[in-house]
Amino acid sequence: MFARSRFVARRAIKFGSGSRTLSTTLPRRADITLTVDGKEVTVPQGTALIQACEAAGATVPRFCYHDRLAIAGNCRMCLVEVERSPKPVASCAMPAMPGSKVFTNTPLVHKAREGVMEFLLANHPLDCAICDQGGECDLQDQSMRYGSDRTRFHEITGKRAVENKDLGPIVKTSMNRCIQCTRCVRFANDVAGVEDLGTTGRGNDLQIGMYVEKVMDSEMSGNIIDLCPVGALTSKPYAFQARPWELKKTESIDVLDAVGSNIRIDSRGVQVMRIQPKINDEVNEEWINDKTRYAYDGLKYQRLTTPLVREGDRFVPATWEHALETIRHGLINSGAKGDEIKAVAGHLADTESLTTLKDLFNKLGSENLTLDQPFGDSPPATGVDLRSNYLFNTGIENIEEADAVLLIGTNPRHEAAIINTRFRKSFLRRGANFGLIGETFPSTFELEHLGQSAKDAETFFSKPGNGTFAKIWKEAKKPLIIVGSAVMETKDGAAVLKAVSKHVLANQARFLNQEWNGFSILQRAASRAAAYDLGFTPSTTSSSVKPKFIYLLNADEFDPTTIPSSSFVVYQGHHGDLGAQYADVCLPGSAYTEKSTTWINTEGRAQLGRTAVPPPGASREDWKILRALSEVLNQPLPYDDVLALRDRMWDISPTLVRYDSREIPSVELTKLGLQVLSENKTSQASGEKFKKPIEDFYRTDPISRASVTMAACSKAFTKGDYVPADVDEGATAQASYA
Amino acid sequence: MTTLARSIPRTVKEIRFHLCQTSPASRGVRQFILSSYSGIKASNPDLKFLVREAAGVEPKAFVRWERGVESSTGLSGLNEKDVASALNQLVNQQTVGKA
Numbered sequence: 135m136f137a138r139s140r141f142v143a144r145r146a147i148k149f150g151s152g153s154r155t156l157s158t159t160l161p162r163r164a165d166i167t168l169t170v171d172g173k174e175v176t177v178p179q180g181t182a183l184i185q186a187c188e189a190a191g192a193t194v195p196r197f198c199y200h201d202r203l204a205i206a207g208n209c210r211m212c213l214v215e216v217e218r219s220p221k222p223v224a225s226c227a228m229p230a231m232p233g234s235k236v237f238t239n240t241p242l243v244h245k246a247r248e249g250v251m252e253f254l255l256a257n258h259p260l261d262c263a264i265c266d267q268g269g270e271c272d273l274q275d276q277s278m279r280y281g282s283d284r285t286r287f288h289e290i291t292g293k294r295a296v297e298n299k300d301l302g303p304i305v306k307t308s309m310n311r312c313i314q315c316t317r318c319v320r321f322a323n324d325v326a327g328v329e330d331l332g333t334t335g336r337g338n339d340l341q342i343g344m345y346v347e348k349v350m351d352s353e354m355s356g357n358i359i360d361l362c363p364v365g366a367l368t369s370k371p372y373a374f375q376a377r378p379w380e381l382k383k384t385e386s387i388d389v390l391d392a393v394g395s396n397i398r399i400d401s402r403g404v405q406v407m408r409i410q411p412k413i414n415d416e417v418n419e420e421w422i423n424d425k426t427r428y429a430y431d432g433l434k435y436q437r438l439t440t441p442l443v444r445e446g447d448r449f450v451p452a453t454w455e456h457a458l459e460t461i462r463h464g465l466i467n468s469g470a471k472g473d474e475i476k477a478v479a480g481h482l483a484d485t486e487s488l489t490t491l492k493d494l495f496n497k498l499g500s501e502n503l504t505l506d507q508p509f510g511d512s513p514p515a516t517g518v519d520l521r522s523n524y525l526f527n528t529g530i531e532n533i534e535e536a537d538a539v540l541l542i543g544t545n546p547r548h549e550a551a552i553i554n555t556r557f558r559k560s561f562l563r564r565g566a567n568f569g570l571i572g573e574t575f576p577s578t579f580e581l582e583h584l585g586q587s588a589k590d591a592e593t594f595f596s597k598p599g600n601g602t603f604a605k606i607w608k609e610a611k612k613p614l615i616i617v618g619s620a621v622m623e624t625k626d627g628a629a630v631l632k633a634v635s636k637h638v639l640a641n642q643a644r645f646l647n648q649e650w651n652g653f654s655i656l657q658r659a660a661s662r663a664a665a666y667d668l669g670f671t672p673s674t675t676s677s678s679v680k681p682k683f684i685y686l687l688n689a690d691e692f693d694p695t696t697i698p699s700s701s702f703v704v705y706q707g708h709h710g711d712l713g714a715q716y717a718d719v720c721l722p723g724s725a726y727t728e729k730s731t732t733w734i735n736t737e738g739r740a741q742l743g744r745t746a747v748p749p750p751g752a753s754r755e756d757w758k759i760l761r762a763l764s765e766v767l768n769q770p771l772p773y774d775d776v777l778a779l780r781d782r783m784w785d786i787s788p789t790l791v792r793y794d795s796r797e798i799p800s801v802e803l804t805k806l807g808l809q810v811l812s813e814n815k816t817s818q819a820s821g822e823k824f825k826k827p828i829e830d831f832y833r834t835d836p837i838s839r840a841s842v843t844m845a846a847c848s849k850a851f852t853k854g855d856y857v858p859a860d861v862d863e864g865a866t867a868q869a870s871y872a
Numbered sequence: 873m874t875t876l877a878r879s880i881p882r883t884v885k886e887i888r889f890h891l892c893q894t895s896p897a898s899r900g901v902r903q904f905i906l907s908s909y910s911g912i913k914a915s916n917p918d919l920k921f922l923v924r925e926a927a928g929v930e931p932k933a934f935v936r937w938e939r940g941v942e943s944s945t946g947l948s949g950l951n952e953k954d955v956a957s958a959l960n961q962l963v964n965q966q967t968v969g970k971a
Contacts, residue, residue: 496940519920519921521925787926797926
C-alpha cells in the first residue's frame with residue numbers, strides 16, 4: 135500500500151494538478167444540432183456521438199463504452215455511418231459534429247456489426263450454458279440481435295486460451311471469455327483507485343490482470359463484475375446460485391453505512407440471492423461497495439427467529455405474549471421510574487421504530503434516549519437543535535466541486551466508500567487537494583497529513599504554517615471541511631467543532647453561500663441522522679442516572695460495562711450478536727431487506743426501503759413490536775398503521791417523510807448553528823490522537839459479522855492473509871458440484 | 873425574550889418548530905429563532921429546541937410536556953413578537969394536550 139501511495143504521488147507530479155487522467159470531460163459548451171437517422175437532435179458540444187444517437191432514440195450496441203468511465207474505443211461494436219466519411223466510425227470515440235448526418239441502421243452498419251461480432255466470437259468459448267452471466271450477458275444479447283446466424287469458424291488450433299487470475303474472495307475470473315473491453319481496468323484505475331489492474335500484451339495476446347499474482351484489494355471491487363459485459367468476471371459468492379430470470383427484484387436502500395446507497399435486492403422465495411446497485415446520480419451513481427453487495431449472506435445466519443426469555447443462564451423460546459408480559463413484569467419489578475428507564479438506539483434501527491421507541495419512552499416519563507456509540511449517554515457535541523450541525527451539508531453530489539478538502543478524524547474509504555470514489559474523481563479530474571488530521575490510511579488520492587489530534591486541528595486553523603496544503607487552503611474557492619462521526623465520540627468533540635465553526639464563520643464568504651456549504655459532518659451509522667432529526671438524544675440530567683430498565687434497539691456496539699448487572703435488559707434486533715448476550719428478553723425484529731421503512735442518510739435525505747423477503751420465523755417489523763409493547767405496558771400509542779405513524783413523523787419533522795429529496799437548511803440557520811458551536815464552553819483540545827472508528831471494514835455490524843463472505847474478505851484484505859488458489863485446479867473442483 | 877426564556881416550565885421537555893426556508897409566512901418564526909435561541913437555551917439547557925426546515929411547510933410550533941403530552945399552534949404569517957407571545961401562551965397553557 136505504501137508503494138501505491140508513492141505511485142499516486144508520482145502520477146500527480148507527472149501530469150500536474152488539474153488533469154491527472156489521460157482523458158477528462160470537457161466543460162459544457164454551446165449546443166449543436168445534428169441529424170441521426172433523419173431525426174434532428176440537439177446536444178451540448180463535446181458530446182460523444184453515441185450519446186447523441188441515444189438522445190435521438192437510436193440504440194447503438196456497445197461493449198467497451200460506459201457513460202461513467204473514460205472512453206477506450208476498442209471494441210468497435212458501436213460503428214455507425216457518417217455522411218462523407220469513407221469508413222464507418224466508432225461512435226463512442228467520435229464527438230458529435232454540428233450538421234453531420236449519422237445513420238445507425240444501414241446495410242453498411244449492419245455488416246460492420248456482424249463482422250465485429252464474428253471476430254469477438256471467434257475467440258469466445260461456447261459455454262453459455264454453464265456461464266453465470268447467462269441471461270444478462272451483453273455478448274449473448276447482442277449476438278442474437280446483431281450477429282451472424284452461422285459460424286465460419288473452423289480453426290483446427292481451437293480458440294485462444296488464457297489462464298485465469300485469482301483476484302480474491304469476491305471476483306471470480308474466467309479469462310477465456312474476456313473480450314478485452316477494458317471496462318474493469320478503467321474502473322479500477324479511475325474509480326476504485328487500484329492502479330495495478332491493467333493490461334499486458336497486444337492484440338490477440340492482450341491479457342487483463344494484476345501483473346503479479348495478488349488479490350485486488352479494494353472495497354469497490356464488486357463493481358467490475360457488473361461492468362463486465364461478458365462472463366469473464368463473475369461473482370464468487372453468487373457462483374451458480376441463481377439465474378437472473380428466476381429472481382424477484384426489489385428496489386431498496388442500503389443500511390450498512392450512512393450513505394444510503396440505492397440498491398436492488400434480488401431474491402428467490404424467502405432468500406436474498408444478491409444485491410446490485412441501483413442508479414441514483416445524487417447518491418451512489420452506479421456503484422456500491424463490497425460490504426453493501428456481499429454482506430447479505432449474513433442475513434441467513436445467527437438470526438433471532440422467535441422471542442427468547444432468559445431463565446437462569448439460558449434462553450428459552452417463548453410466545454410473543456409471554457415475552458411481552460415478561461417485559462411488563464421486568465419493568466415493574468425493576469422499580470424503574472423516569473430516566474431510570476433507558477433506551478439505546480443502535481446503528482441499524484429504522485426511523486419508524488426510533489419514532490415509536492421515543493414516543494413510548496416519553497410516555498413512560500423517560501428522557502434517557504441514548505445512542506449506541508462512545509459518549510452516546512450524554513447529549514451529542516453537535517447538538518440536535520439545528521440540522522446543519524450534524525448533517526453532510528455539502529451534499530454527496532456536490533463534493534466533486536470542492537477544490538480543497540480537509541478531513542478531520544475520518545477515513546472516508548471505510549466510513550463512506552461511495553463518497554471516497556467521488557473524491558478520487560475530483561482528485562483525478564479537477565486536481566482537488568486533500569488534507570488529513572487524524573490517523574492515516576491507504577488513500578486512493580493524494581493526501582497531506584497535517585496532524586493527529588484535536589490540538590493539531592486547532593493549530594492548523596490558528597497557525598496554518600507554510601505547507602503546500604495550508605497555502606492552497608487559504609486560496610481555495612470552495613473549501614470543504616469534513617468532520618468524522620468518530621470525532622464526536624471523543625472528549626475532544628466539542629473543542630474540534632468549536633475550532634472548525636470559528637474558522638468557517640471567519641471565512642464565511644468562501645464557506646457559506648447560496649451555492650456552497652463547506653461544513654459537513656460525516657455520519658457512519660445508517661440510523662444516526664434519523665435519531666438526531668427525531669431528537670432521540672439524552673438530556674444532561676438523564677446521563678447521570680443509573681438505569682434499572684434498558685431497552686436495546688439493534689444496539690450491538692456498546693461497552694458492556696455500561697449495563698448494570700441488576701438492570702432488566704430487553705434486546706430487540708435481528709441477529710444474536712453482542713446485544714442479545716446481555717438481554718433478559720430478546721424480541722426478534724426484521725433486517726433491512728425484510729421491512730419497508732424510512733432511512734435518513736448522512737445528508738439528511740429521506741429514502742424508503744422496501745420489503746424484498748418476509749422476516750423469518752416469528753420475527754416482526756420493528757415498529758409493530760414496539761407498538762404492541764406499548765399496549766402491554768398500558769401506554770398505547772396513537773397510531774395503528776404505518777400511514778398514521780408517518781403522519782406522526784411529519785409532526786416531528788417534515789424532513790423525515792419528504793422522500794428522495796434533501797431539505798437543505800437555510801444559510802441563516804446554518805450560521806446560527808455554527809455560532810452555537812463556536813460559543814460552546816468547552817475544555818481545551820487535548821493532544822490525544824484520533825483513532826479510526828472502523829478497524830475492519832468488512833466486519834462492522836451484526837449482519838456483516840455473521841456473513842461468511844465478509845469473513846473471507848476480512849481475512850484476505852484486512853489481515854492480508856490470502857493464498858491464491860491454483861485457479862485451474864479450483865475450476866475442476868467447482869465443476870464437480872456445478 | 874428573556875421573560876419567555878424564564879417562563880418555560882420545567883415540565884416542557886421539547887419545543888419543535890416547522891418552518892420553510894424561504895416563504896414569507898415563516899419569516900417571523902425565523903427571526904424569533906435567530907434572536908431568542910441562545911437566550912432560551914441558556915436558561916433551559918435541558919430543553920430540546922428542534923428547528924426543522926422543509927420547503928413549503930406551514931410554520932408551526934409543537935410543545936411536548938412530560939409523559940409525551942403534546943400540543944401545537946400555527947405560526948403562519950406572524951411577526952417575531954406574535955410568535956413569542958403565541959409560544960408563551962402555548963408553553964404556559966393550563967389544559968395541556970387539549971389544543
